[in-house]
Amino acid sequence: MNDPLFLLAPMDGMTRASFRSICFDYGADGATTEMIQSLALGRAKKRMSPTFMEVLVRFENEKNLAAQLIGSVPEMMAESARRLTAMGRFDAIDINMGCPARKVVGSGNGSALLLDPDRAVRVMAAVKAATSLPVRLKLRLGWDGEHITAPGLVREAENLGFESVTLHGRTREQRYGGRVDAEAIRAIVRSVKLPVYANGGVTCAGDALTFLRETGAAGVAIGRAALKQPWIFDDIARLRGGEAVKPRLAQERISLLIRLAALACRHRPERVAVCEMRKFCGWLLPGLTGAEGVVKRLNGIDALSAYTALLEDYLNELVRSNDVGVHPELTPDCTLDTV
Numbered sequence: 325m326n327d328p329l330f331l332l333a334p335m336d337g338m339t340r341a342s343f344r345s346i347c348f349d350y351g352a353d354g355a356t357t358e359m360i361q362s363l364a365l366g367r368a369k370k371r372m373s374p375t376f377m378e379v380l381v382r383f384e385n386e387k388n389l390a391a392q393l394i395g396s397v398p399e400m401m402a403e404s405a406r407r408l409t410a411m412g413r414f415d416a417i418d419i420n421m422g423c424p425a426r427k428v429v430g431s432g433n434g435s436a437l438l439l440d441p442d443r444a445v446r447v448m449a450a451v452k453a454a455t456s457l458p459v460r461l462k463l464r465l466g467w468d469g470e471h472i473t474a475p476g477l478v479r480e481a482e483n484l485g486f487e488s489v490t491l492h493g494r495t496r497e498q499r500y501g502g503r504v505d506a507e508a509i510r511a512i513v514r515s516v517k518l519p520v521y522a523n524g525g526v527t528c529a530g531d532a533l534t535f536l537r538e539t540g541a542a543g544v545a546i547g548r549a550a551l552k553q554p555w556i557f558d559d560i561a562r563l564r565g566g567e568a569v570k571p572r573l574a575q576e577r578i579s580l581l582i583r584l585a586a587l588a589c590r591h592r593p594e595r596v597a598v599c600e601m602r603k604f605c606g607w608l609l610p611g612l613t614g615a616e617g618v619v620k621r622l623n624g625i626d627a628l629s630a631y632t633a634l635l636e637d638y639l640n641e642l643v644r645s646n647d648v649g650v651h652p653e654l655t656p657d658c659t660l661d662t663v
């Protein structure tokens with residue numbers, strides 16, 4: 325049996341090349357770009373818009389990176405797959421059949437395809453025929469408890485020669501909350517030969533290993549937990565190697581945030597990239613003494629130099645007062661649903 329893979333799950337607006345790159349440094353085994361609208365990409369003129377260019381950036385340390393398409397018109401999905409293939413920068417094409425957003429399903433895309441398996445299969449076949457790259461599928465168990473269509477769609481993916489499937493163990497009706505059905509994932513894993521990666525509800529490294537055991541999957545894809553603990557991939561490797569997980573002190577958190585901003589400025593305008601760092605600081609700093617005040621002060625900052633100076637000064641202060649640890653009583657209860 326192959327070693328299990330621990331992947332970064334795609335998250336729209338969050339998992340650009342900069343953030344993925346940090347997760348790869350921590351040992352992620354693969355990742356997927358945010359979803360790319362096939363209608364927009366398929367019809368784009370030769371020169372693509374800056375937003376597309378940004379989502380399509382790949383950094384040097386990224387490996388096993390799939391570009392994800394969302395759409396329900398087979399011809400448009402095929403045209404977009406051809407364009408992504410021609411760029412020569414991705415290792416695979418992934419199809420999104422999981423997005424639950426009302427706007428997305430309202431146009432028949434994302435998890436709406438779970439209600440229309442015939443169309444879903446036509447989309448899958450069109451993409452497969454349009455690219456020489458391996459094709460992957462990301463889906464949920466079904467639309468709701470009455471429409472559990474993943475078992476059939478995963479079999480179709482296997483018949484079409486897909487490389488793998490990532491399966492979120494919830495229905496569209498559950499959105500991002502409620503119980504993840506590890507048993508249902510396990511039944512699907514057992515019914516096919518292609519690798520199935522289990523997804524949904526992992527909150528820490530220990531959880532990921534339990535989920536792997538419960539589902540018998542080929543690996544686990546981690547979404548929201550990685551935003552708050554990008555080191556989760558390293559924690560998993562440590563646990564698998566029989567070590568304890570490592571406390572992530574102020575030095576590591578703050579240098580990560582400085583590096584993330586510098587990387588983000590490589591693919592986004594500086595002002596936008598720095599403003600976006602506020603949410604990552606809001607996830608990674610709490611627990612450190614004085615974090616709240618620093619996060620507040622970031623609100624007035626949109627230059628990389630000022631952002632970096634503020635964090636460096638903060639770190640120096642913590643080191644000077646010998647207070648670099650994380651205090652559980654200062655850490656707000658970060659459930660996954662708060663992302």
Ligand SMILES: Cc1cc2nc3c(=O)[nH]c(=O)nc-3n(C[C@H](O)[C@H](O)[C@H](O)COP(=O)(O)O)c2cc1C
Pocket residue numbers: 333334335336337338357358359392420422423462492500523524525526545546547548549660663
């Ligand atoms: C903010 C956000 C954006 C997401 N964007 C995408 C996306 O673009 N494509 C996709 O396939 N899934 C997307 N997802 C779903 C995640 O990949 C994942 O399936 C889901 O969050 C469950 O995993 P988790 O419990 O580990 O977060 C998104 C999830 C969140 C929270």
